[in-house]
Amino acid sequence: MIEAHNVHKHYGDKAALDGVSFRITQGEVVGFLGLNGAGKTTMLKILCGLLLPTGGSVVVDGVDAVSDPLALRRRIGFLPDRPPLYGDMTVRQMLTYAGRLNGVTSARIDGRVTDVLALADLAHVADDLVETLSHGYRQRVGIAQAIVHEPKLVVLDEPISGLDPAQIVAMRGLIRGLKAQHTVLLSSHILGEISQTADRILVLHGGKIVAQGVEKDLAGGGKKRVEITARGSLAAVQKGDLLRAAGVADAEAEDIEGGLVRLRARFDDDAAREQLVKTMVEQGFGVRAVVDLESDLEALFLKLTGGQSTSSTQPGGVA
């Protein structure tokens, strides 16, 4: 669906993208993760034909981004970080305009607008002026205008930025719903957003792809990180027996308040976890809780990127 090969983008002597290569297949929801200034928006703009690369190639659905930009744009729907909406238009007028501009015929436009109004749950505000809508609804209209012409690829730049928690949940559902008919590429610097929405993640830093894969693999090679809380004290047992058990890695244990012990570790599989719990019970611990920790993608991301923002090394607006 998308093949980017050795893509470079320079602004003067500064490189916003430095040899970016990736492949995305039809129907995937892929997340671009990176700090501000990492090159996410630059890459998305190249994919949408808004910018031309300095070097390398980008092919979307068999169409080269440089040699046939109009054919490329027919295949893409784009929602930038700020929805491109006219405040003086109603939602219906806005979607009709965007659709017609993107080649939807006058015979089909009413049907398409009705469909996307329903899909984005906008039917009840269809005749409201865009300028009267909340930020969340504007984002929905932004997505609706990006899909009204039925593009194969939908590109969303920071789609959940600025939304409240309820709107975020709704937006995630909407984005996941696009998967049935579109390939979706979204960018964010918010880890939770990417991990809960995307099938696969591309981590961009300093204009380069520094990691890619599914969240589980990125987060820890498929090993789950688990926290066990138990009543007892480490002073009463051989701590090494617990931490060096078979199938257990990166283990650490400590006494915490209330006469409890907290143990955190990665396990090769569920059997290893159950075995450790059994061992603890046999040694007299009263196991209170066994909890899968949240993904430590964040830790991995900081490790990959060195925990540094690249915004100071990039020209303004190229993030």
Added chain:
Amino acid sequence: MTEALLIARRELLGYLSSMMGWVILAVVLLADGLLFNGFAMGGEKKSFEVLQAFFYFSSGTTMVASIFISMRLFAEERQQGTMVLLETAPIGEHTVVIGKFLGAWSFLLLLLALSGYLPALVLVNGHVTVGHIVAGYTGLAFLGAACIAFGALSSALAKNQILAAVMSATITVSLLLAWMLAKKIDGTLGGVIGFLDLFDQHYRSFSRGTIKLASVAYYAALAYGSLLLCTAVLSARRWRA
């Protein structure tokens, strides 16, 4: 062409739904009316002289209106973040430029049409021909087209609307004053610069009721050249941010 007309329609409706559009209409029509009463109708004049004076003053208000109408064409879209809608649509830059130009020009033509009651009064109460009025409005329409094209180019280049208006005004005033430079230069070059004069060389004949094809071609060429440059500016933006 369908997309260009779509953009033109959106542009025209944009003027009509904004305070700016109505302010431009009101101020220009008020200025036209005041100038008509204060100067064109002042003193003992024959009716064709009144009409000639009306078209003389209207050229000034038309040029000023064109600058204010066109300053928003691209600068406002960029400021509001809506330019990306046009830039990601499967249409060429020339289509966007044509659509924008047609929308702005349509608004100017609407403004000119609304001022039509003034020459109509002269026609009813005096002795002028319809041809004089048609020639005068043809001149205003072409002069306005050229100024709007300057404005479109300036708006594509400038970061904001104010800067666009200043750039557009600078181009317009430079061409208005070309006759002064032409006077100082002898020979062919002086003749060429004199021919480029926006008002004295080309507009006066329209205001007297004569349509010169050379002047029509001149304004059309200015508009075409400016819009061509505007298209090039938009295309070049794809190499930058």
